[in-house]
Amino acid sequence: MAPLTRSRAAAGHTATDLMAEYYAQRASAGLIIAEASQISPQGQGYQDTPGIYSEAQIAGWRLVTDAVHKQGGDIFLQLWHVGRVSHHALQQDGGQPVAPSAIQADAMTFVDGEFVPASAPRALGLHEIPGIVDDYRQATVNALAAGFDGVEIHAANGYLIDQFLRDGSNHRTDMYGGSIENRSRFLLQVMEAVIGVAGADRVGIRLSPVSPANGVSDTDNWSLFSYLVDQLEQLHPIYLHVIEGATMSSRDYDPAFDFKRLRERYSGTYIANNGYTRELALQLTESDPKALVAFGRKFISNPDLVQRLAEDAPLQSLDKQTLYGGGAKGYTDYPTLADLLHPDD
Numbered sequence: 001m002a003p004l005t006r007s008r009a010a011a012g013h014t015a016t017d018l019m020a021e022y023y024a025q026r027a028s029a030g031l032i033i034a035e036a037s038q039i040s041p042q043g044q045g046y047q048d049t050p051g052i053y054s055e056a057q058i059a060g061w062r063l064v065t066d067a068v069h070k071q072g073g074d075i076f077l078q079l080w081h082v083g084r085v086s087h088h089a090l091q092q093d094g095g096q097p098v099a100p101s102a103i104q105a106d107a108m109t110f111v112d113g114e115f116v117p118a119s120a121p122r123a124l125g126l127h128e129i130p131g132i133v134d135d136y137r138q139a140t141v142n143a144l145a146a147g148f149d150g151v152e153i154h155a156a157n158g159y160l161i162d163q164f165l166r167d168g169s170n171h172r173t174d175m176y177g178g179s180i181e182n183r184s185r186f187l188l189q190v191m192e193a194v195i196g197v198a199g200a201d202r203v204g205i206r207l208s209p210v211s212p213a214n215g216v217s218d219t220d221n222w223s224l225f226s227y228l229v230d231q232l233e234q235l236h237p238i239y240l241h242v243i244e245g246a247t248m249s250s251r252d253y254d255p256a257f258d259f260k261r262l263r264e265r266y267s268g269t270y271i272a273n274n275g276y277t278r279e280l281a282l283q284l285t286e287s288d289p290k291a292l293v294a295f296g297r298k299f300i301s302n303p304d305l306v307q308r309l310a311e312d313a314p315l316q317s318l319d320k321q322t323l324y325g326g327g328a329k330g331y332t333d334y335p336t337l338a339d340l341l342h343p344d345d
């Protein structure tokens with residue numbers, strides 16, 4: 001199950017019993033990657049997303065991990081810093097969000113139940129960056145204390161790490177900007193810090209090499225991401241999770257970028273995502289014994305997606321009105337095949 005922000009955390013950005021029920025309903029996924037969770041108050045970009053930086057948040061997530069483990073599932077937490085994809089109303093001091101450079105994102109954030117444009121960011125000072133790397137390290141310690149089986153570093157979809165990677169959003173002239181090596185430095189430092197406390201077999205990474213999500217762009221995605229994957233091969237996280245194409249949109253975005261060649265540079269497990277159907281997933285997993293497929297939207301509306309795919313049963317469609325915020329409606333009330341067959345149980 002792909003990471004899916006649902007904006008249903010309680011006060012203090014804590015996970016709830018309802019979230020535990022939602023994830024436990026989907027435990028047959030095998031591996032759940034829980035929704036992106038901010039590593040610090042500064043890292044938040046949308047209303048009511050959960051965090052992983054306080055004792056109360058660790059306790060809240062414990063409800064979720066216990067519920068999923070009880071159903072026989074594994075669960076990783078996706079670690080998130082949104083960078084410039086935030087709003088001053090979400091920042092602790094009402095200040096500007098931070099970014100590699102002071103360039104406003106062409107992106108929306110979610111505040112008071114509405115989507116609003118991201119605020120103008122300020123550029124991070126060189127002296128601030130080690131503290132953010134340390135926030136990722138501490139968030140990993142916290143996630144393991146909350147019972148997660150591992151963490152996924154969110155380096156995709158135009159958030160802070162992706163902003164550092166791309167030359168459209170990173171105009172720095174210090175050791176974190178300019179060359180591909182410099183723009184990759186922040187991500188690789190985060191990976192080293194996180195692997196240092198969790199071990200490489202409890203750390204995954206998510207990339208979206210050609211996605212324009214949240215307004216990022218680069219003049220040479222292939223050189224950037226082939227370099228990065230070669231570096232990741234050395235660090236060897238448990239998996240490389242790749243959004244193929246434009247997130248939630250065309251799989252053919254930038255047809256010049258060859259995902260098969262990218263995958264071949266990594267000798268470990270590959271998790272493919274984005275617009276996968278049953279047929280595409282079967283094709284991939286039959287041809288690549290170390291490939292998994294992550295499903296996002298289909299898992300929202302089909303808690304028993306694995307059973308439905310196994311039986312080639314019809315899938316339920318998604319209610320787009322209930323994706324972000326709210327309660328059980330459109331969250332824990334999607335029926336399973338068994339519910340439909342035995343509605344009175």
Ligand SMILES: Cc1cc2nc3c(=O)[nH]c(=O)nc-3n(C[C@H](O)[C@H](O)[C@H](O)COP(=O)(O)O)c2cc1C
Pocket residue numbers: 002003004005006035036078154156157206243247248273274275276294295296297298323
């Ligand atoms: C409601 C919603 C929330 C999402 N939240 C996240 C998130 O927290 N982290 C992330 O990396 N991707 C997030 N995504 C992207 C999905 O993980 C996935 O990449 C995307 O939906 C494409 O996969 P699919 O075609 O199987 O749905 C989100 C997508 C949706 C629809």
